Amino acid sequence: MHSGKVILITGGTGQxxxxxxxxxxxxxxxxxxxxxxxxxxxxxxxxTMGADVVAGDLDDRESLHRAMTGVHGVFCVPSLVTxxxxxxxxxRQLAGSKNVIDATADANVAHCVLLSANSxxxxxxxxxxxxxxMEQYLRxxxxxATFLRPVAFMxxxxxxxxxxxxxxxxxxxLPSTKQQLIAVDDIGALAALMFEQGMQRGARILEIAGDxxxxxxxxxxxxxxxxx
Numbered sequence: 001m002h003s004g005k006v007i008l009i010t011g012g013t014g015q016x017x018x019x020x021x022x023x024x025x026x027x028x029x030x031x032x033x034x035x036x037x038x039x040x041x042x043x044x045x046x047x048t049m050g051a052d053v054v055a056g057d058l059d060d061r062e063s064l065h066r067a068m069t070g071v072h073g074v075f076c077v078p079s080l081v082t083x084x085x086x087x088x089x090x091x092r093q094l095a096g097s098k099n100v101i102d103a104t105a106d107a108n109v110a111h112c113v114l115l116s117a118n119s120x121x122x123x124x125x126x127x128x129x130x131x132x133x134m135e136q137y138l139r140x141x142x143x144x145a146t147f148l149r150p151v152a153f154m155x156x157x158x159x160x161x162x163x164x165x166x167x168x169x170x171x172x173x174l175p176s177t178k179q180q181l182i183a184v185d186d187i188g189a190l191a192a193l194m195f196e197q198g199m200q201r202g203a204r205i206l207e208i209a210g211d212x213x214x215x216x217x218x219x220x221x222x223x224x225x226x227x228x
Contacts, residue, residue: 006070007195010034010058010100011077012051013042015155016115019188020075021051027192034067058096061103068107073195075113076100078134083126090126097134105141113194114138115187116147118180118207138203145203146194154181154211157218169219179218182210 007024011017012033021031031051035043038055047053056063058079068074081093097114104112120131135147156162163170173179190208213221 004028004030005072005195006030006032007073007075007192008032008034008067008071009051009075009077010064011079011115012053012075013040013046014077014080015153015184016187016191017075017077018042018046018049019184020077020191021046021188022049023185023189023192024195025050027196029192029195032067032071034064058099059092061099064099064103065106068103068109071107071109073111073113074100074104074109075115075191076104076134076138077115078130081127081130090130094130094133097130098137101134101138101141105143110144111195112138112143112145113191114145114147115191116149116205118149118151118209120147120149135203135205142202144200147203147205148187148191148194149205149207150182150187151180151207151209152182153184153187154218155184157181164219169215171215171218173215175216176214178212178214180209180212181218182208186210 007029009017009020012021013035021033024031033046033051033053034056036057038053043053054067056067076097078097079093081089114134116131116135117128120128120135123129123132138145158164
């Protein structure tokens with residue numbers, strides 16, 4: 001590993017960013033987390049892990065350029081956007097990620113890892129369309145880059161809307177249908193690994209999954225006690 005080298009994580013206080021920070025720190029890297037609120041509980045958590053936390057905004061190009069000082073690699077984790085958010089949210093997500101990519105190129109960073117999405121090139125929804133546009137924008141910069149394309153995060157299924165806390169598991173899938181999933185800790189570990197693989201020319205794509213359970217298997221493997 002590039003021990004002592006600085007890796008910047010944008011979106012570093014979210015689930016994936018925090019997992020990547022932990023994995024990088026275990027490998028001897030210095031981690032710099034870029035976040036809008038450097039005094040939040042999540043920021044304090046990654047700071048306690050040993051990461052340096054810097055305040056900034058993806059819309060503020062100057063704050064991004066300052067954060068890039070002395071950086072060896074960048075893990076670009078786009079802001080979380082869903083179809084339930086206000087109009088213009090996907091446009092702001094794309095613009096912010098482009099600002100990160102521009103700053104990465106301007107700083108001559110050795111390698112950039114982009115958190116994309118499984119089958120991004122199919123563009124069947126706004127999320128995939130955005131992720132593919134980010135990939136194309138980064139590819140055009142001719143940087144050494146990796147596009148991580150994870151499937152659905154298994155960690156999300158412990159959220160209240162899936163019902164596990166009430167002793168049920170709500171899903172539209174048939175009982176026999178297998179769904180590819182991956183844990184955020186695995187995504188973080190793979191992101192960290194990309195910075196020690198050697199800097200190749202151009203971009204590479206990694207479609208990643210960790211398991212393929214049925215709904216029943218997902219429920220039985222849940223860390224939440226039934227009815228808790």
